[in-house]
Amino acid sequence: MNTEENQGNPLAPARLYGWSDVEFAPKGPLPPLPRKRRRASKCFVYILLWLVVQAAISLVVALVVIRVETPRLRLADVAVKSLRHDSFTSPPSLNAILVANVSVKNKNFGAFRFNNGSSISVVYAGHPIGERVPIEAGRVRARHTGKVMNVTIQVKSDWLGADVAAKNLSGDLSSGMVRVSTYASLRGRIRVWGIVRRRTSDMNCTIALNLNSSSVQYVRCT
Known part of the structure; x- marks a missing residue:
């Protein structure tokens, strides 16, 4: 009996419900952002770009302008005055007067200032052979x-010991x-943009004297 009643009254079909995002999704393109929000986005991009440019400029200034190199001290235009x-005396003798220009090459973006107290020493075979200049x-x-x-550089073998003069000279x-x-x-x-850096420039030059022509053969500085 129950079986026949169930067959005569079939169950109603179940209702299907769609996803909420499908049912309530807006139709058509999204509305444009408000004008104030677009202006704020552009301002943020401009500020970020300005910061990047400033950082790049600061890096270039730090690497090129503020960086300080040691100036180069050199002898130039060395000539024999006398x-x-x-070589037949005992000990052998050598006396010479040289004139030269002392030059400094400064590659920095600030002036190089130096005080008194520095001097040029003349050496032969590891021994002084003249007064400091x-x-x-x-x-x-x-x-x-x-x-x-x-500068005037005087070379005097009297400064050498008899053994050095006899052995080398x-x-x-x-x-x-x-x-x-x-030496x-x-x-x-050196002052660059208010920053003071102290530097010491060293000179080591070799002067070759040609005794036959009474002239300077060459000058080499390192």
Whole structure:
């Protein structure tokens, strides 16, 4: 009995419900952003771009402008004013007067200023062969190679011991070529954009004297 009643009254079909995002999704394109919001987005992009440009400029300034290099101290235009030598005396003798220009090459964007107290020493075979030559205070402007001063260098074998003169100088005089070295340390300061950096420029130059022509054969600085 129950079976027949169930067959005569079938169950109603179930209702299907769609997803909420499908039922309530807006139709058509999204509305444009408000004008104020678009302006705020553009301002943010411009500010970010400005910060990137400023950072790049600061990096270039730090790497190129503010970076300080040690100026180069050199001897230039060395000439022989007088030269006398004798390899037959005991000990052998050498007396010479050299004139030269002391130059400083400053690659920095700030002037290089130095005070008194520096000097040039003359050495032969590791021993002094003349008096120290003082370097006067001065200034070399930015990105410039300037002549600091004219110097007179005196070479006197009397400063050498008899054993050094007999061992080294005698052979060089006989060969017709004598090499002397000059050393100097120039202490100064460089100011770039209000920042002061202290630097010491060292000089090590070798002067080859040609005894036959009484002239300078070459000058090499390192």
